[in-house]
Amino acid sequence: MSQEINCFEIVQNLIDDCVEKLGLDRTVAEILREPQRVLSVSIPVQMDDGSIKVFKGFRSQHNNACGPCKGGIRFHPDVSMDEVKALSTWMSLKCAVVNLPYGGGKGGVIVNHKELSPNELEQLCRGYIRAIAPVLGADMDVPAPDVGTNGQTMGWMMDEFARYRGYNEFGVITGKPIIVGGSLGRVEATSRGCVFTIRQAAKATGLELKDATVVVQGFGNVGSIAARLLSREDGCKVLAVSDSTGAAYDPNGLDIAALEKFKLETGSVVGFPGSKNITTEELLQLECDILVPAALENQITGENADKINAKIVAEGANGPTTPEADNILAKRNILVLPDVLANAGGVTVSYFEWVQNQYGYYWTEEEVNERLERKMVEAFDSVYSLYKEHGDINMRGAAYMVAIKRIYEAMKIRGWLGNKA
Ligand SMILES: NC(=O)C1=CN([C@@H]2O[C@H](COP(=O)(O)OP(=O)(O)OC[C@H]3O[C@@H](n4cnc5c(N)ncnc54)[C@H](O)[C@@H]3O)[C@@H](O)[C@H]2O)C=CC1
Numbered sequence: 119m120s121q122e123i124n125c126f127e128i129v130q131n132l133i134d135d136c137v138e139k140l141g142l143d144r145t146v147a148e149i150l151r152e153p154q155r156v157l158s159v160s161i162p163v164q165m166d167d168g169s170i171k172v173f174k175g176f177r178s179q180h181n182n183a184c185g186p187c188k189g190g191i192r193f194h195p196d197v198s199m200d201e202v203k204a205l206s207t208w209m210s211l212k213c214a215v216v217n218l219p220y221g222g223g224k225g226g227v228i229v230n231h232k233e234l235s236p237n238e239l240e241q242l243c244r245g246y247i248r249a250i251a252p253v254l255g256a257d258m259d260v261p262a263p264d265v266g267t268n269g270q271t272m273g274w275m276m277d278e279f280a281r282y283r284g285y286n287e288f289g290v291i292t293g294k295p296i297i298v299g300g301s302l303g304r305v306e307a308t309s310r311g312c313v314f315t316i317r318q319a320a321k322a323t324g325l326e327l328k329d330a331t332v333v334v335q336g337f338g339n340v341g342s343i344a345a346r347l348l349s350r351e352d353g354c355k356v357l358a359v360s361d362s363t364g365a366a367y368d369p370n371g372l373d374i375a376a377l378e379k380f381k382l383e384t385g386s387v388v389g390f391p392g393s394k395n396i397t398t399e400e401l402l403q404l405e406c407d408i409l410v411p412a413a414l415e416n417q418i419t420g421e422n423a424d425k426i427n428a429k430i431v432a433e434g435a436n437g438p439t440t441p442e443a444d445n446i447l448a449k450r451n452i453l454v455l456p457d458v459l460a461n462a463g464g465v466t467v468s469y470f471e472w473v474q475n476q477y478g479y480y481w482t483e484e485e486v487n488e489r490l491e492r493k494m495v496e497a498f499d500s501v502y503s504l505y506k507e508h509g510d511i512n513m514r515g516a517a518y519m520v521a522i523k524r525i526y527e528a529m530k531i532r533g534w535l536g537n538k539a
C-alpha cells in the first residue's frame with residue numbers, strides 16, 4: 119500500500135460523509151470509523167533449513183451488528199494493520215450492500231508467500247490460525263481467501279481449526295476445496311459477480327457487450343476469471359492484462375484460455391506469444407469500454423485518473439480508486455462500479471458455502487450461480503436507483519448509503535446507539 123495514501127483514512131472519511139448525507143447521528147460514524155477488535159499476532163515458523171522465522175499477522179473484526187464477521191486473509195509483503203482495518207471496514211459495507219447476515223472482518227500476514235516452500239507455507243497457515251483461533255468460529259468470525267491465499271491454504275487453515283476445536287467445524291472458513299465442504303462456484307464467484315454487475319451497468323448505459331473492449335489489471339484469481347468469463351460468455355475482446363511482473367497487450371484481443379495456461383506454466387503474463395509488452399501504467403491508459411482493476415489498492419489516483427480511457431471501471435479489487443480519482447472519473451462521466459458492489463460475488467458465494475456447511479446439504483453449480491445472479495442484480499439495482507435518484511453522488515456514495523443505512527438499523531435495534539441516534 120502506498121505510504122502517502124492511507125486507505126483506512128479514506129474509508130473513514132467516506133463513512134463520515136455518508137453518515138452526514140443520511141442525516142444520522144454522528145455516533146454512527148464514531149462507531150463505524152473503528153473496528154470493534156483488532157488482533158495483532160506473531161507467528162514463529164520453522165523454516166526448511168531449521169531456522170525459526172517470525173511472521174507478523176493481524177485479524178480485524180470491524181462490526182458484527184448484522185452477523186458474524188466475514189472476510190478474507192491476505193498474504194502479501196505490504197500488509198499492514200491499517201490496510202487490514204480498511205479491508206475489514208469494506209467487508210462490513212460490502213456484506214450490507216448485498217444484504218448478507220454478516221459483519222466485516224479481514225486478516226493478513228506480512229509475507230511474500232512466493233518465497234516459501236509448500237511446507238513453510240503450510241506451517242505459516244497453521245500458525246496463523248492457531249494464533250487467531252480464540253476469536254474465530256462459524257458464528258463469530260469466518261475467514262476466506264484473498265490476495266496470496268487460495269483453496270489449499272483454506273484447507274490447511276480449516277484443518278488446523280478442527281484440531282483446535284477437536285471436531286470439524288467446516289463453516290469456520292469458506293473458499294475451501296469442494297471435498298472438505300467447499301461450494302461449487304466459489305472459485306469463480308468474485309469474477310462472476312463482477313460480470314453480473316458489468317452486465318447490469320451495460321444494460322443501464324446502453325453498452326453492447328458483444329465485441330466490447332476490456333482491459334484487466336491483475337491476472338490473479340479475480341482478474342483472470344473475469345477476463346475468461348467476459349470473453350467466453352459475453353463475447354468481449356480482452357485487449358490487455360497485467361500482473362505484478364508486467365503486461366501483455368494485443369489490439370486484436372488476447373486468447374484468454376491460452377494466456378491462463380501460459381501464466382500457469384511460466385508464472386507471468388509477460389512474453390505471451392503474439393502479444394506486445396507494455397508497462398502496467400500504459401495498460402491503465404488504454405482506450406477500452408471496460409477497465410477491471412483486479413490487483414491492489416490505490417491504482418487509479420489523482421495522478422492518472424485523467425488518462426483513464428474507459429466507459430466503465432468495474433472494481434474487482436478492493437480500494438483500487440482513490441477519492442481524488444473518483445472525482446476526476448465522475449467529471450469525465452466514467453461510471454465506476456465500486457468494490458463493495460462489484461466484487462461482492464465472492465463473499466456472497468462464501469455465504470452460500472457457509473449455509474451449505476450448516477445445512478450439510480450441497481447445491482449444484484447452477485443453483486449457486488442463479489442465486490448469485492439474483493443477489494448481484496438486486497444489489498446493483500438498489501445502488502443504481504439511489505445513484506440516479508440523488509444526482510449529486512457517485513455509485514460509491516450510493517453503495518455506502520445502502521450499506522450504512524442497513525448497518526445503522528441493525529445497531530439501532532440492538533440498542534447500540536442508545537435512544538438519541
Ligand atoms: N479472492 C477473492 O475472492 C476476492 C478478492 N478481492 C480482491 O481482488 C483483488 C485481487 O485478489 P485475488 O485475485 O484474490 O488475488 P491474487 O493473489 O489471486 O491475484 C492478484 C494479482 O494481482 C497482480 N498484481 C499485484 N500487483 C500488481 C500491479 N501493481 N499491477 C498489476 N498486477 C498486479 C498479481 O501478480 C496477481 O496476479 C484484491 O484487491 C482482493 O482483495 C475482492 C473480493 C473477493
Ligand SMILES: O=C(O)CCC(=O)C(=O)O
Nearest residue numbers: 189190262264464465468
Ligand atoms: O469470501 C469472503 O468471505 C470474503 C472475500 C473477501 O475477502 C473480499 O470480498 O474482499
